Amino acid sequence: MVRKIIFPEAKEHELISAGKDFFARDLLLEKNTYKAWLELKQAATDDGISLFIVSGFRSYEYQQKIIDRKLANGQTLEEIIRVNALPGESEHHTGRAIDLTTGDEKEVLTEDFEKTYAFEWLVKNAHKYGFKLSFPCNNDYGFIYEPWHWCYHNEKC
Structure with missing residues (x-):
C-alpha cells in the first residue's frame, strides 16, 4: 500500500533567501x-566534496505550473506523477527539501547521483546536520528513487 502524505506549505516569514541555485535562479x-x-556544505567542502542546490522551495502554485506544462506537452498525468509529486505531496513547498548535484554529473536529478562520492558522503554524514534521504529505493510513498532529494527534519541524529 502506498502511503500518501500532505505537507503544509511554508509561510513567507519562515523562508529566507539562500542566494542562487545551481541554475542561478533565486x-x-x-x-x-x-x-x-x-553547515553541511562546509563540512562536505572540508572533506573535498562539492555540493550545489538544484532546487529548494517550490510553492503549490509553481508545482501546479510544472504539471500543467507537462500535460500541455503531451505527457499523461500517470507519467508525470512518477517523477513529480502533486501539489501538497512534495516536500519542496515546506522549504526544507533540497535537490543536490555535484555539478559533475552529465544530467542533474538522475540516479547517477548515487554513484558520486558526494552521495556516499551524504549517506554517512547528512544526518549529523538534520538531513535525511526522503525517497530511497522501494519507499512507502510510491515515489521513484531520488538519491538527490534530501530533507531537513530539525533534528540532528
Whole structure:
C-alpha cells in the first residue's frame, strides 16, 4: 500500500533567501534548513566534496505550473506523477527539501547521483546536520528513487 502524505506549505516569514541555485535562479529555504545547509556544505567542502542546490522551495502554485506544462506537452498525468509529486505531496513547498548535484554529473536529478562520492558522503554524514534521504529505493510513498532529494527534519541524529 502506498502511503500518501500532505505537507503544509511554508509561510513567507519562515523562508529566507539562500542566494542562487545551481541554475542561478533565486533560492528560498526555511530558515533553520538554510543554517543546517551551510553547515553541511562546509563540512562536505572540508572533506573535498562539492555540493550545489538544484532546487529548494517550490510553492503549490509553481508545482501546479510544472504539471500543467507537462500535460500541455503531451505527457499523461500517470507519467508525470512518477517523477513529480502533486501539489501538497512534495516536500519542496515546506522549504526544507533540497535537490543536490555535484555539478559533475552529465544530467542533474538522475540516479547517477548515487554513484558520486558526494552521495556516499551524504549517506554517512547528512544526518549529523538534520538531513535525511526522503525517497530511497522501494519507499512507502510510491515515489521513484531520488538519491538527490534530501530533507531537513530539525533534528540532528
